[in-house]
Amino acid sequence: MRVNVTSAAALRPTVFAGFPASSWAFALRVWMAMMLALYVGFWLELESPSSAALTVAVLALPTRGQGMEKAGYRLLATVIGVIASIAIAGMFSQTGGLLLAVLGIWIGLCTYVASMLDGNRAYAVALCSITVALIAVEQIDTPLQVFPTGVARGAAIGIGVLAVAFVNEVLAAPSYHPVLASRIEALHRRVMNLVQDAERGETPSAAVAAGLLHDIAAVRPEIVSLTTESSIGTARTAAARSALVDLVSAFSVGRMLSALPTAPARDAAGLMAMSRSWLRTQIRQKDAQVRGSLDALRQGTPPYRAWRAPLYRSRRIAAETGVRAAISFALIAIVFVLTGWPATELCLALVAVIISLGSISPAPRGFTMVAVMAMPIASILAGVLKYLVFNGVSEFQLLAIGLAPVVIGLALLISLPSPMPSSLGRLVLVFTLAVLAPTNPQSYDPEVFLVTALFACLSSVLVFAAQMLLPPLSGDRRVVLLLGEIRRELGGLGRGRARDLAPEEAAFRDAVRIEQVLTAHGPSALDDQTAGEAMRCFDQAEALRRCHAELDQVRQGPLTTAAQAARAALAGRNGGAILAAAEALRQAAARSELPANAAIAALVAASVAFAPSRSPTAASQGTRP
Amino acid sequence: MTNTYRELVIGGVLIAPIVSYAAIALVAFLMLRPLLRIVGFARIFSNPSLAELCFYVALFGMLALFF
Numbered sequence: 023m024r025v026n027v028t029s030a031a032a033l034r035p036t037v038f039a040g041f042p043a044s045s046w047a048f049a050l051r052v053w054m055a056m057m058l059a060l061y062v063g064f065w066l067e068l069e070s071p072s073s074a075a076l077t078v079a080v081l082a083l084p085t086r087g088q089g090m091e092k093a094g095y096r097l098l099a100t101v102i103g104v105i106a107s108i109a110i111a112g113m114f115s116q117t118g119g120l121l122l123a124v125l126g127i128w129i130g131l132c133t134y135v136a137s138m139l140d141g142n143r144a145y146a147v148a149l150c151s152i153t154v155a156l157i158a159v160e161q162i163d164t165p166l167q168v169f170p171t172g173v174a175r176g177a178a179i180g181i182g183v184l185a186v187a188f189v190n191e192v193l194a195a196p197s198y199h200p201v202l203a204s205r206i207e208a209l210h211r212r213v214m215n216l217v218q219d220a221e222r223g224e225t226p227s228a229a230v231a232a233g234l235l236h237d238i239a240a241v242r243p244e245i246v247s248l249t250t251e252s253s254i255g256t257a258r259t260a261a262a263r264s265a266l267v268d269l270v271s272a273f274s275v276g277r278m279l280s281a282l283p284t285a286p287a288r289d290a291a292g293l294m295a296m297s298r299s300w301l302r303t304q305i306r307q308k309d310a311q312v313r314g315s316l317d318a319l320r321q322g323t324p325p326y327r328a329w330r331a332p333l334y335r336s337r338r339i340a341a342e343t344g345v346r347a348a349i350s351f352a353l354i355a356i357v358f359v360l361t362g363w364p365a366t367e368l369c370l371a372l373v374a375v376i377i378s379l380g381s382i383s384p385a386p387r388g389f390t391m392v393a394v395m396a397m398p399i400a401s402i403l404a405g406v407l408k409y410l411v412f413n414g415v416s417e418f419q420l421l422a423i424g425l426a427p428v429v430i431g432l433a434l435l436i437s438l439p440s441p442m443p444s445s446l447g448r449l450v451l452v453f454t455l456a457v458l459a460p461t462n463p464q465s466y467d468p469e470v471f472l473v474t475a476l477f478a479c480l481s482s483v484l485v486f487a488a489q490m491l492l493p494p495l496s497g498d499r500r501v502v503l504l505l506g507e508i509r510r511e512l513g514g515l516g517r518g519r520a521r522d523l524a525p526e527e528a529a530f531r532d533a534v535r536i537e538q539v540l541t542a543h544g545p546s547a548l549d550d551q552t553a554g555e556a557m558r559c560f561d562q563a564e565a566l567r568r569c570h571a572e573l574d575q576v577r578q579g580p581l582t583t584a585a586q587a588a589r590a591a592l593a594g595r596n597g598g599a600i601l602a603a604a605e606a607l608r609q610a611a612a613r614s615e616l617p618a619n620a621a622i623a624a625l626v627a628a629s630v631a632f633a634p635s636r637s638p639t640a641a642s643q644g645t646r647p
Numbered sequence: 648m649t650n651t652y653r654e655l656v657i658g659g660v661l662i663a664p665i666v667s668y669a670a671i672a673l674v675a676f677l678m679l680r681p682l683l684r685i686v687g688f689a690r691i692f693s694n695p696s697l698a699e700l701c702f703y704v705a706l707f708g709m710l711a712l713f714f
Contacts, residue, residue, distance in 0.1 A: 086696060191697045194696075194697070252689050252696055253684050253699060254684050
């Protein structure tokens with residue numbers, strides 16, 4: 023009989039010391055995987071067994087698929103980072119300032135690429151620069167050691183990945199697809215509630231609508247992890263992706279429906295009724311398709327149609343973030359060169375680590391603040407472990423017992439849903455292991471410990487100081503840049519070469535952009551003007567794309583002239599002209615007895631979207647829940 | 648009988664046979680995944696991921712034994 027472990031646990035949630043049983047199981051898995059990684063690392067006499075333990079800390083994710091996906095990217099990024107380290111150390115060794123400049127450029131380049139990606143892909147690119155920092159920067163004075171260090175790091179990471187995979191598989195770590203399916207189901211309910219409100223003529227406020235789009239698009243980076251979960255993971259990923267794209271599509275059709283006037287002018291009443299009826303059919307169709315995709319996600323079968331879920335990439339924001347990261351690193355490197363302190367490689371490497379990890383977090387400054395808090399805590403924890411708990415012992419069993427409370431406690435912190443304690447827990451766990459640096463035999467040199475702890479704290483403070491001098495791209499600036507790009511793209515829509523995307527896929531891309539606007543804006547609610555502007559552009563772009571797609575269907579035949587007139591009206595972005603074009607198309611279709619209902623209905627919806635009353639302030643008005 | 652292992656040499660760097668076996672087994676496993684999906688491998692077991700791990704270990708072991 024097939025036993026579903028996760029559903030059984032979900033039925034009776036047991037809470038122990040304030041944490042659910044699933045969190046305790048996760049924390050125990052992290053500890054066991056870490057001990058396995060350390061044991062194998064010691065047994066194989068690896069040069070840096072602590073890297074294996076660090077890998078486990080980094081890959082500590084509650085479900086199997088997420089951990090495996092991150093592990094794959096971590097291995098890939100390590101290989102790329104080691105090759106880059108060898109190339110950089112080979113070409114620019116002994117060049118002094120030039121080497122530091124090249125390292126800064128590499129960090130900037132990685133940050134640029136990472137800003138164009140999301141989820142674990144962005145993490146992988148950030149790890150490319152971290153690997154270079156940990157290999158090339160740490161061996162800056164001994165370039166001949168770059169290759170052995172790279173191999174040692176690769177081996178340690180391989181052991182860490184295997185330990186995590188083994189423990190997760192054997193202890194039946196929960197699958198991610200039930201969690202994801204329930205999240206998409208909840209989003210589906212919210213979208214359908216919004217559509218039902220639209221049927222009653224109620225329009226939610228732009229901020230609420232943007233919030234819903236944000237929640238849908240925020241699931242995107244997580245669906246890729248389903249691929250690594252099992253052999254049917256690819257089908258599940260496709261199903262989840264299709265469900266998300268169809269949800270955005272249903273949402274946008276619902277918005278069109280709610281925008282239609284309830285009491286239209288008498289001459290436009292027929293067209294409005296036609297549009298209303300077509301939009302209702304579209305919503306029913308999308309609802310059925312989302313349900314079908316959700317069933318496919320649960321059963322692991324391919325969806326009815328594999329949509330792509332494109333990501334919006336802002337080159338401008340990525341370039342600005344990359345340049346700032348490179349300059350911050352260069353500034354700190356110059357400080358070290360000027361001070362002339364010995365043995366600052368570790369500090370510079372940690373600086374690169376914090377800059378790279380901060381660049382992929384939504385708020386780099388907030389991440390640096392967490393790092394500033396985490397470093398002293400990690401140093402104190404490592405000091406207590408080293409000199410009060412272990413204090414000279416070298417047996418592995420004692421190491422395992424001594425590490426248990428710290429690792430399990432911090433893993434419990436990681437499992438919390440709130441991002442701040444979770445992020446703090448992960449950073450403290452990683453840096454505690456980095457400062458403790460378990461080796462065989464364990465070193466108890468207080469000088470080494472003090473220097474490491476001091477440099478760890480100094481690195482975070484220096485990054486914070488560099489960010490005071492050159493602040494990272496602020497959330498408000500990101501919002502301004504994104505809104506500018508939204509307006510520009512809307513202006514050029516239908517005029518230049520169209521992207522190779524279906525209207526549904528393009529709508530999802532727009533939803534991702536709105537998600538980026540909201541993420542950049544931070545946890546506070548988006549103001550009505552910004553939300554209204556973003557949603558107005560979303561609605562208009564979606565209406566334009568649907569019109570073009572439907573007009574393409576009647577491109578040839580007797581309706582060609584009417585379709586061309588409609589395209590011209592769309593290019594003018596004039597609601598009245600678009601409505602007149604819809605009426606002309608209706609008459610032409612009636613004369614030639616050809617079906618053009620979809621194109622007419624889409625044109626009517628577009629005419630409402632481009633009506634003069636839909637000004638930025640009017641669009642933000644609506645009911646609030 | 649002593650098994651002779653051939654080391655992989657990339658640019659003068661010797662790669663341990665176990666690493667190449669692990670990599671080849673991984674590639675073979677990934678290529679077999681569509682086939683596993685077709686035969687419904689995941690539906691046969693209560694813990695499909697553990698079964699897949701065992702399948703990988705079996706592939707890896709066979710490679711090390713016979714090649």
